[in-house]
Structures are given as structure tokens and as C-alpha cells.
Amino acid sequence: MDNISVSTATDKLEGMIQGAIALIPNLLIGVIVLAIFWLIARLVRKFIKRATRRSDASNVGSVLGRLAQGILIVLGFLLAAVIVFPNFNPADVLASLGIGGVAIGFAFKDILQNFLAGILILLTEPFKLDDQIVYNDIEGTVEHIQTRATIIRTYDGRKVVLPNGELFTNSVMVNTGYDKRRLEYDFGIGYGDDIAQAKEIILNVLSNNDDVLSEPSPEALVVDLAGSTINIRARWWIHPPRRADVVASMDWVLEKICIDLVAAGIDLPFPTQQILFHDQTEETDGDRSRQREGWPAKNNGENPKAFNLSRSVIRAAQTTE
Structure with missing residues (x-):
């Protein structure tokens, strides 16, 4: 009985070793394919950055270059996996990613929102590098536009990191948007x-x-x-x-x-005010039809408000002269 168990284990071990040896050529080919895709991805990224370096879309080119590099590396990894493991089906992996993508999307909603907003800001260019913008109480010069956030340098030399989602969905004043x-x-x-x-x-x-x-x-x-x-x-x-x-x-x-x-002798006057104090001891207090709102009573029937108003105007004119 023990001899049978040992023989079975030996056969399985030999089968695993033979299978591993048989996979070595495929593994080498897979590694070579992955290396080729990695090299192509780097060349594509450098080409995109170089093509947009002297244009206004240099920052967009940098982001697109990184995206192209990532996509090519993922494709190379899937192709290498198919070569190494012939039974491997990329469609199953993509389906699994689709199911898990919903949960990932909810977990990283803010990160994905900022990422997409950063791509849209780079494509639509509501503001560019070196533009001076105002967002709420933050004002400064745009130093970097990344896929997640925009870096602002304030006029007093401080660094502010603003999420792209906020900048894309809210009002931003661009002081240097026009040349005048x-x-x-x-x-x-x-x-x-x-x-x-x-x-x-x-x-x-x-x-x-x-x-x-x-x-x-x-x-x-x-x-x-x-x-x-x-x-x-x-x-x-x-x-x-x-x-x-x-x-x-x-x-x-x-x-x-x-x-x-x-x-030239032109006055630059400072604000002045006249304050009236009401003693609240007159018989007309509380009678809105007769109350004079602080103007003193006159026995000769003269309108106290008009009299005091004219005196105030005269004093004001004399003061300015």
C-alpha cells in the first residue's frame, strides 16, 4: 500500500516537472513578447511627448502618452499569458473585471471623477499652464495640471493642490484668459x-x-x-x-x-455723518402723525425739519468751501 502511494506521488511529481519543462519555451516566448510590448509602449509614450512638446498641448501629450503606455503593457501581458498558458481565456478576465469594476467604481468614485475631470480639463483647456486663476478664495498661477489635481502657486509663494473635479464642475475665473x-x-x-x-x-x-x-x-x-x-x-x-x-x-x-x-485744489473729503438725539420727553411721543423724530419743537409754527435741514446744508457747504 505504501509502495503504491509513493509510486503515485512520484508519477505526479514527474508529470509536474515535465509540464514545467514543457512550459519553459512558452514562458520564454511570453517574456519576450511582454518585453517587446513594454519597449513599444515606452517608444510610443516618448513619441507622443516629443510630438506635442513645442505646442500648447504638451501637457495633454504627456497624459495621453502615459495612457497609451499603460494600454500597450496590459495588452502585452494578456498576450504573454495566452502564450504561456494556452487554456487561458482573456475574455473571462475581462468579464471578471467588468463585474468587479462596479464595486471598484463605487469605492474609488472621487478618484475616478478627478481623473476624468483632469482628462477633460487637458482636452478642453479652460485654463493652461502659467495662467493665473481664481477659485473661491484661492488665487495664483497654474504650475501643473495632473490627471488627479491641479497645482496652484499663490502670489505669496504657497502651494495649493486643487482636485480636478472641483475645478471642472465649479466656476473658475481666469485672469489671464485674454491679453487685455x-x-x-x-x-x-x-x-x-x-x-x-x-x-x-x-x-x-x-x-x-x-x-x-x-x-x-x-x-x-x-x-x-x-x-x-x-x-x-x-x-x-x-x-x-x-x-x-x-x-x-x-x-x-x-x-x-x-x-x-x-x-489742483480739488478736495478729497472723508465721510461725515450727522447724528440727532431724541430726548423722548415730548407730548407727541408715540403719535406717528405728530412725532418729529428728534427735531426740536418750534413755537412760531416754522417747520423744524426744514429749518434744521437748511442749516445743515449751509454748514456742509461752508465746510467744503
């Missing part, structure tokens, strides 16, 4: 000042700046009659519209306009 950008600032002058003269001074300052574009031409528009000032809005265009250019232009224009307005 309009800047504006409101200057408040006194009610007693000459509006036409103030406009002329503002336009002269903007016209004498080489960084301000002549077309579209600068503008000076009255936009508000505020409580203490007449607000004139200066509007001008610059090129290029990068953050450093915006800061430099605003600094020069605001300083020069302020100096010239003051030199």
Missing part, C-alpha cells in the same frame, strides 16, 4: 469742486502712462452721488493682465491722480 484687462478705481471729490476739471486731470494722468492702452481709451465717469463725495470712476486697460502688472499699474495711477487732484 480693464482696471478701475473710484475717486471721491467734494460737492463744491469742478467735476469737469477732475475728469480732465484723471484722463491726463491715464493718457501719460505708457502701460495704459490707448485703445480701448481710458474713461472717467461719474458713478455715484454719495453722502459726502461725488464719485468719479477711472477705468483703463493694460497688457499683459498678470498680477504684477495690475499691482504696478494701480500703484502708479492712484498715486499720480491723488497728487494731481490735490495740487
Whole structure:
């Protein structure tokens, strides 16, 4: 009985060894095929990157190159498996992946969403490398667009990693999307000042700046009659519209306009308010038809509100003069 068991085990071991020896040629061929596909995949990736290196689609080429390399390596692995194991059926593996893909999709939903969003951002190019964008309270320069996230460098030198899914599904302001950008600032002058003269001074300052574009031409528009000032809005265009250019232009224009307005004798008043205190001791308190809301009573029948309003206007005019 023991001799039979030993003989059976020996026969099985010999069969396994012979089977392994028989697989060696197929294994070598499979390894060679896999190596060939791996080499082709690397060449394809380098070719795609080189073809798009000098174009605006260089980042897209890098991603497409990696995808092409991965697909070719997977195909080479399946072909090598068929060569090494003739009974291997790739269709069964693909079917298993299809069933498990649903569970994988739910488990890695956010990762897949960011991956697909990254591919769409690279293809549609709502913004590119070196563009300056604003997303919520984050503003900076686009340094890298990866398949999962976009890398932003803020103006104060910090690194921000933004998931591509958020950037693709939400509003993003691209400050460098066009080659021109309009800047504006409101200057408040006194009610007693000459509006036409103030406009002329503002336009002269903007016209004498080489960084301000002549077309579209600068503008000076009255936009508000505020409580203490007449607000004139200066509007001008610059090129290029990068953050450093915006800061430099605003600094020069605001300083020069302020100096010239003051030199011309035009007032730049600060906000003022008049506060009335109601003593709440009069007989008319609570009577909405007779209550004067803090205005003092007059015995001569004069309208207290009109009287005090006229005095306030006179004082305000005298102050501005």
C-alpha cells in the first residue's frame, strides 16, 4: 500500500516537472513578447511627448502618452499569458473585471471623477499652464495640471493642490484668459469742486502712462452721488493682465491722480455723518402723525425739519468751501 502511494506521488511529481519543462519555451516566448510590448509602449509614450512638446498641448501629450503606455503593457501581458498558458481565456478576465469594476467604481468614485475631470480639463483647456486663476478664495498661477489635481502657486509663494473635479464642475475665473484687462478705481471729490476739471486731470494722468492702452481709451465717469463725495470712476486697460502688472499699474495711477487732484485744489473729503438725539420727553411721543423724530419743537409754527435741514446744508457747504 505504501509502495503504491509513493509510486503515485512520484508519477505526479514527474508529470509536474515535465509540464514545467514543457512550459519553459512558452514562458520564454511570453517574456519576450511582454518585453517587446513594454519597449513599444515606452517608444510610443516618448513619441507622443516629443510630438506635442513645442505646442500648447504638451501637457495633454504627456497624459495621453502615459495612457497609451499603460494600454500597450496590459495588452502585452494578456498576450504573454495566452502564450504561456494556452487554456487561458482573456475574455473571462475581462468579464471578471467588468463585474468587479462596479464595486471598484463605487469605492474609488472621487478618484475616478478627478481623473476624468483632469482628462477633460487637458482636452478642453479652460485654463493652461502659467495662467493665473481664481477659485473661491484661492488665487495664483497654474504650475501643473495632473490627471488627479491641479497645482496652484499663490502670489505669496504657497502651494495649493486643487482636485480636478472641483475645478471642472465649479466656476473658475481666469485672469489671464485674454491679453487685455480693464482696471478701475473710484475717486471721491467734494460737492463744491469742478467735476469737469477732475475728469480732465484723471484722463491726463491715464493718457501719460505708457502701460495704459490707448485703445480701448481710458474713461472717467461719474458713478455715484454719495453722502459726502461725488464719485468719479477711472477705468483703463493694460497688457499683459498678470498680477504684477495690475499691482504696478494701480500703484502708479492712484498715486499720480491723488497728487494731481490735490495740487489742483480739488478736495478729497472723508465721510461725515450727522447724528440727532431724541430726548423722548415730548407730548407727541408715540403719535406717528405728530412725532418729529428728534427735531426740536418750534413755537412760531416754522417747520423744524426744514429749518434744521437748511442749516445743515449751509454748514456742509461752508465746510467744503
